Amino acid sequence: MRKTSERSTDSPVTVAGCPRSTDSPGTGPEFQHSTDSPGTEAGSPRSIIGPVTGAGCPRGESYFIQEITDPRRTLASSVLVTGGELPLCSVRLTEPVPIARIPDVMKEIRKMKVEAPLESGTVLIRDVLGLGSNVIATKTIRRIKDTQ
Amino acid sequence: MKQEIQDLDVLIIGGGPAGLAAALRLRQNGIENILIAEREKQPGGILRQCIHDGFGLTRFREMLSGPEYAERFIREAEALKIPILTNASVTEITPDRIATVVARDGLRTYRARAIILAMGCRERTRGALAIPGSRPAGVFTAGVAQAYINLYNRMPAREVVILGSGDIGMIMARRLTLEGAHVQAVFEIQPYPSGLTRNIRQCLDDFGIPLHLSHTVTKVHGERRVTGVTVQEVGDGFRPIPGTEQFYPCDTLILSVGLIPENELSLGAGVKLDPHTRGPIVNERFETSVPGIFAAGNVLHVHDLADYVSLEAEELADAVTDYVTGKDLPDCSVSVTCDKNINHVIPQTVSLRESVNLSLRVNRPLTDVKVAAVQGGDVIAKKTLKKALPAEMISLHVPKDRILPGKELEVRIL
Structure with a gap:
């Protein structure tokens, strides 16, 4: 019962699991998985990996190298709101962070409590855990009208 | 109880990504007397709960969460003072476009020159x-x-x-x-x-x-x-x-x-549904089998990206603008069908006058295929794909001067 979704294991390494931002190649934004792009000199991720083939879009190759050398993800969750029309405000990271740090970032988000009103886009945690990414509110929450 | 009937140019049912995008485009096109009826407390539809990111990549070239994507449209609707009636359930629409709406202040009746179905879909x-x-x-x-x-x-x-x-x-x-x-x-x-x-x-x-x-x-x-x-x-x-x-x-x-287009209201108005999409059968102008009733977004066929819903709704809004301003509309006499590799194609009829983007899904994963529009044995448009997955909607552009009169247009996998 180990029939999981198939992954190509062809050699040389074949790009699989490219995020589907490829609908309009060249017109979408670059996925910013890392600020420093892997180089080609000896000992760099690129030279360790060897030739990369099978990229389905212009971004495929850099995505692939990023994905196996320093995989990063964004994160979406929510924080508790007091005095708001909704009990929760959704939040997200502005930049992807290393996958291994996602649980730590989640812990920081869980600690948060915010007071309504709140504008979408407000920075709730600047440079969370020094990872170069902000936690921002993604919903505008109005303050609940004071009851009599 | 006597009810006053309010006249509208366009009634939009649903304030999600389809309804909001359609309303904005209508207003930009100069159609003033419009109303969005939304059953939830707030507009935004399903995007309100889709807090993950990945929205807006094609439209805004940014990676947004669902609520942020929705708010961009809602802000614009507010700026244009587009009326959105929230907490309002449309309970019936008729073939002559009379709509009954249960709102917080009671029952309301609207008579619209055009109705846009933008109710989205529901889960199996x-x-x-x-x-x-x-x-x-x-x-x-x-x-x-x-x-x-x-x-x-x-x-x-x-x-x-x-x-x-x-x-x-x-x-x-x-x-x-x-x-x-x-x-x-x-x-x-x-x-x-x-x-x-x-x-x-x-x-x-x-x-x-x-x-x-x-x-x-x-x-x-x-x-x-x-x-x-x-x-x-x-x-x-x-x-x-x-x-x-x-x-x-x-x-x-x-x-x-799986998701099923939400068409209880459409059926009540006599709108014919496609057994494959389970949404209305439409022509290239997104008009259903009932004149003056249009549909776009997930109520028409389930999309994989909200960005495409917005795009489709804007195309629909242009067609509705032509309809309510009395433009001479093309006769959509060419029917569109598909072979057994393809689950469905939207729209189901096209005219000879306009270029059209066909939206389709394959019904199983395929690799290295050509998707072709064929008429009377001639390939009039085609697209080569490295892979075609049921999860990903395929768009096929068919230029207007290639479509021939009288012959069925079949979308095939070559």
Whole structure:
């Protein structure tokens, strides 16, 4: 019962699991998985990996190298709101962070409590855990009208 | 009770991504007397609970969450003073475009020159699958679990099994895990995943959640609450294979087994539906079989990206603008069909006057294929694809001067 979704294991390494931002190649934004792009000199991720083939879009190759050398993800969750029309405000990271740090970032988000009103886009945690990414509110929450 | 009938140029039913985008475009086109009827407290539709990012990549060239994507449209609608009647359920529309709306201040009746159906879709439930077993609490569709967690601050699960590899199910696998639940596995009855590759990667693989293809839940156990499910491998015709039963103890079964366009209102107005999309049959102007009633977004066919819903709704709004301003409209006399590799094509009829983008889905994964529009044996448009997946909508552009009169246009896989 180990029939999981198939992954190509062809050699040389074949790009699989490219995020589907490829609908309009060249017109979408670059996925910013890392600020420093892997180089080609000896000992760099690129030279360790060897030739990369099978990229389905212009971004495929850099995505692939990023994905196996320093995989990063964004994160979406929510924080508790007091005095708001909704009990929760959704939040997200502005930049992807290393996958291994996602649980730590989640812990920081869980600690948060915010007071309504709140504008979408407000920075709730600047440079969370020094990872170069902000936690921002993604919903505008109005303050609940004071009851009599 | 005597009711006053209010006249509108356009009534838009639903304030989600389709309805909002259509309203904005109508107003930009100079159509003033419009109204959005929205049954929820706030506009935004399903985007309000889709807090994950990935929205807006094609439209805004930014990676936004669902609520942010919706707010961009809502802000613009507010700036243009487009009236949005919230907490308002449309209960009936007639073929002559009279709509009955239950609003907070009572019953309202509108007569519209055009109606836009933008109600979106709903989830298939356990009832649609007929899974044997008891009827305990703890069986939720993925969207319901998503609303509990993201809107109402309620945690519905601890030990989870997910049936169906739809995108919302996979996104909820990640969300539940981040919130401290344990997701044991995702089971998919098809031999291929039904959601997008990026979600398999980022929502399942990242968290070590296995995806088992050709498996389904064959029994739900539990009295008051789910205590477990029996899972079986399936063979030909999706029949469970005896002897492959495995029991998974869990308190929650999440279903992500497909979306169905929400067309109760459309049926009431006599709108004809396509048995494959389960949405209205439309011409290239997104007009249904009932003149003056138009449809776009997930009510028409289920999309994989909200950005495409907005685009489609804007195209529809241009067509509705022509309709209400009395433009001479082309006769859509060419019918569009598809071969057995393709599940459906939208629109179902086209004219000779305009170029058209056909939206279609294949019904199984294919590699290195050509999707072609064929008329009377001639290929009039084609597109080469490295891979075609049922999870990904395909768009095929057919230039206007290539379409021939009188002959059926078939979309084929070559």
